[in-house]
Amino acid sequence: MNFEDYRKYDAVGLAGLVANGEVSAAELLETAVARMAAVNPKINAVTMDLTEWGRQDVKRPIWSGPLAGVPFLLKDLGAQLAGSPTTAGSAVFKDTLATSDSAITTAYKEAGLVIFGKTNTPEFGLMPVTEPALLGVCRNPWDVGRTPGGSSGGAAAAVAAGIVPAAHASDGGGSIRTPASACGLFGMKPSRGRVSFAPTGEGWGGASIQHAVTRSVRDSAVLLDVVCEPQPGDPYFLARPERPFADEVGRDPGKLSIGFTTAALASDALDPECAGAVLDAARLCEGMGHMVEEVNxxxxxxxxxxxxxxxxxxxxxxxxxxxxxRRGRPVSEGDVELLTWLMCQRGKQVSGSAYVRGLAAIHAYGRAVAGLFQRYDVLLLSTLGSPAIPVGHLTENPAEYVQRLFAFMPNTQAFNNTGQPAMTLPLAWSARGGLPIGVQFVGRMGEEALLYRLAGQIEKARPWFDRTAPL
Structure with a gap:
């Protein structure tokens, strides 16, 4: 299968070709591997080549699952793959091999996905850019001088570059939505408890959640159906939906009450083009029959x-x-990057009392925001504060790090801490350089189904699938 044909399909479409016997899983894998060889040297999205693992996997005698035969990549953070390290972008873990698969990895395999690599991520997922010392700088396929975002930057860059139609990702402060916005993709951050972290525990006090970045809405829905099975002992969980999320895409969402804001929640103001994208999306939703009004x-x-x-x-x-x-000696300053070390030192000063009070502040914020959703079904706002920033911009001046951090990602962390589902849709492109601009929609806790119905409606009205990165 040549790349031009391969890129015409999303993951569901490719699985259909395999199921119908029009193409083999081995052919799809070799197309993905060839594309990786052609573009990865330019963007450094895939940092662990597991091609031979994939070639063994496609020899399965029996194929089953909704995505059987589709090439797939794991983020090098959060998902264990037995026999390989999960480095978390850090030299600390580069030689530590997983002894078993995570629950999400098992679910991907059972769905028929063919894992053949792992993607770049900043150390411990701490930055909204992907420039780790261990793995090297990851670049945006829309403009290799700019970041693909983070922390799922490698995943988003790989999808945007056409290596795979969808890839595993995770989000603790915006790490699905940030790179999806920067790379012109669809990104859904599910509700807290929707996807298990088994066998490990919660991530960042429950703020972190795993899922994927995709080109199509239906791929995201199918992938969430695949992985949303609660596991024994999960500290919190949501039961499987009554109807598969895949069935929601294409269903009429009805007339929704949508509140919108052009505010930058954690910084002074949005880039004018991001604010303009929100207003344009508000008009689009109003034109589709929804009630739309500005909110705080x-x-x-x-x-x-x-x-x-x-x-x-x-x-x-x-x-x-x-x-x-575990290793019998403390991790030292030279073992990790500066930001990680500074965060570690701060963490050592956090008392038990301060930790509990921090959780209380997080939960109080969640209750306050939930009040808004007693009136509105959906909140609409910009995903990012600006289009993708230049590589190195975030860290070139340490004194301005925090200011630059929240200028770039002012609107994502809030909804990790409320636990609500939030999705970004690629609905605008900048006049300066044609960079993607994502628009974010937030739903009530547990209401991914409503968001998928709305996303499907918008995708039909304002399709983006054929708008691909020039790399």
């Missing part, structure tokens, strides 16, 4: 951010302390 997002954002910072820092400190105990 309630809640003490500063207190939530302080609490989330303490939780994340303490989590990093705990991870490095546990690794130090």
């Amino acid at each position: 997002v309630p809640g003490d954002l500063a207190a939530m951010q302080q609490g989330a910072g303490d939780v994340i820092a303490a989590s990093i400190a705990a991870t490095l302390d546990a690794e130090g105990e």
Whole structure:
């Protein structure tokens, strides 16, 4: 199968070709591997080549599952693959081999996906750009001088470059939505508890969640159906939906009440083109029959951010302390990047009392925001503060790091901490350089189905599938 034909299909479409005998899983894998060889040197999206694993996998005597035979990539953070390391973008874990698959990896395999590599991620997923010292800089297929975002930057870059139609991703503060927005993809962050982290525990106090970045809405829905089975002992979980998420795509969402804002929640203001994209999306939704009006997002954002910072820092400190105990010597400053070390030192200063108070501030913010959804079905706002920023921009001036961080990603972390589902759709492109601009839609806790219905409606009205990166 040649690449031009391969790229015409999403994952569901490719699985259909395999099921009908029009193409073999082996042919699809070799097309993906050839595309990876052609473009990965330019973008550094795939940092662990597991091609031979994939070639063994496609020899399965019996194929089953909704995505049987489709090439797939795991993010090098959060999902264990037995026999391979999950580096988390850090030299600390580069030689630590997983002894078993994570629940999500098992689910992907059972769905018939063919895993043949792992994708780039910043150290411990701490940055909204993907420039780790261990794995190297990942670049955006729309403009290789710019970041694909993070922390699922490698996943998004691989999909945008056409290596795969969909890839595993995770989101603790915007790490699905940020790179999906920067790379012109669809990205759904599910509700807290929708996808299990088994056999490990919660991520960042429940803020982190796994799923995928995709080119089509239906791929996202099918992939969420594949992985949303609660596991025994999960600290919190949502039961499987009454109807598959895949069945929601294409269903009429009805007339929704949509509140929108052009605010940058955690910084001074949006880039004008991002604000313009929100207004354009509001007009689009109104034109489709929804009730749309401007709103203010309630809640003490500063207190939530302080609490989330303490939780994340303490989590990093705990991870490095546990690794130090395992190896018999503490992790030292030279073992990790500067930001990770500073976060670790902050985490060591977070008392038990401060941790609990931080969680309380996070939960109070969630309750405040939930009040908005007593009136509105959906909140519409910009995914990012600007289109993709240049490589190196975030870290070139340490004194401006926090300011630049939230100028780029002012609107995503809030909904990790409320636990609500939030999705980004590629609905605009910048006049300066033609860079993708994502628009974010947030739903009530557990209402991914409603978001998928709305996303399917918008995808039909404003299709983006054939708008691909020039790389």
